[in-house]
Amino acid sequence: MTATPFPDAPLPPPLPYHRLAHATGRHQWWRPLAGTGLVLAGAVVAAMAVLLVGEIVGAVLNRPVDKDGFHVWGGIAETGSALLSLAVLTPVVFLAARWAQRRPAGTLSSVTGGLRWGWLGRCLTVALPLVVASLGVMLLLPESAGGGADGTGGGTEWAGWPDFLLGLAVVCVLVPFQASAEEYVFRGWLVQAVGAWWRTPWVALVPQALLFAAAHGWGTPWGFADLVVFGLVAGVLTVRTGGLEAAIGLHVVNNLLAMGVSAAIAGALASEETAADMGWMAVGVDVVMLCGYAALVLRLANRRGVETVAEPMPVLAPSPVPTPVPAAPVWGPR
Numbered sequence: 001m002t003a004t005p006f007p008d009a010p011l012p013p014p015l016p017y018h019r020l021a022h023a024t025g026r027h028q029w030w031r032p033l034a035g036t037g038l039v040l041a042g043a044v045v046a047a048m049a050v051l052l053v054g055e056i057v058g059a060v061l062n063r064p065v066d067k068d069g070f071h072v073w074g075g076i077a078e079t080g081s082a083l084l085s086l087a088v089l090t091p092v093v094f095l096a097a098r099w100a101q102r103r104p105a106g107t108l109s110s111v112t113g114g115l116r117w118g119w120l121g122r123c124l125t126v127a128l129p130l131v132v133a134s135l136g137v138m139l140l141l142p143e144s145a146g147g148g149a150d151g152t153g154g155g156t157e158w159a160g161w162p163d164f165l166l167g168l169a170v171v172c173v174l175v176p177f178q179a180s181a182e183e184y185v186f187r188g189w190l191v192q193a194v195g196a197w198w199r200t201p202w203v204a205l206v207p208q209a210l211l212f213a214a215a216h217g218w219g220t221p222w223g224f225a226d227l228v229v230f231g232l233v234a235g236v237l238t239v240r241t242g243g244l245e246a247a248i249g250l251h252v253v254n255n256l257l258a259m260g261v262s263a264a265i266a267g268a269l270a271s272e273e274t275a276a277d278m279g280w281m282a283v284g285v286d287v288v289m290l291c292g293y294a295a296l297v298l299r300l301a302n303r304r305g306v307e308t309v310a311e312p313m314p315v316l317a318p319s320p321v322p323t324p325v326p327a328a329p330v331w332g333p334r
Contacts, residue, residue, distance in 0.1 A: 014309035017111055017242050018195030018204050026102040032193035035100030042092030047085045054081055075270025080170040087177035093184045108188040110243025111310040123249030126296050131253045134289035138282045157266040167263030179251040186212045187238045187247045205235040219277035226283040233290045241301045242308035
């Protein structure tokens, strides 16, 4: 039996990004909770799997062990392992959308049901000069105010060409997946999970920004505030542009450049410092960059007519069943 649209049935309202859990009409109040539990469990399993593989390979290669009995790989390899542990969260979030919420995984990417690669490319283009400029200014700041902003700590000893090229290769290969995975978790899953219950986006945007900052650890109050601002800007851009592309573009460029600089400095990739350790002067520079990026992206999205809501599907009604001919039996599948 086919289906035809009701000619006079009103269309459901368009869905903004944070409400896409309702895209298939299968939303129930418990589905976001079940999906979040699945994401948390999947994150633990993924991290354990990466650790286990590293330990198995370390045993095969007879790598040295630390005081806790774990094999030691060195700063570059351990950085790669940490990035990989985050990168594998993207398929975990996709599975949560499919299994727990019964909706296409692509609805996590944008209101069009997939990642808009052309729009992502434009966002990367906008982010690159802004992040380069802000990072350049940060590198000129006194170390007492801006130390750690780029993950370099206080040392500036050249890493040497072999370590630099190896570290840069690891960063270039894994950071795009790591940064995009964080966006799928915080600006994607968490925003849509909370947005499934609330129509206003702010109820969804504020918690994810706080959790995003907390996930980077506690360094300085200024660094925590900077991460909250980053999370809020990325969240607003996600809702206002109807997808994760603007947030992914900013996050990828920021991490590539910051960690690329760290790869050039001896021991910097092994440092535990993150953006949470920024000083107040570096935070001031970064916030200006974030606001400038947001303004330019929103203007560009408006000029290019980027879709910000999901088009509603028409209400369907079954087509009338043809009247059978009385003189002949009607056979059909059982």
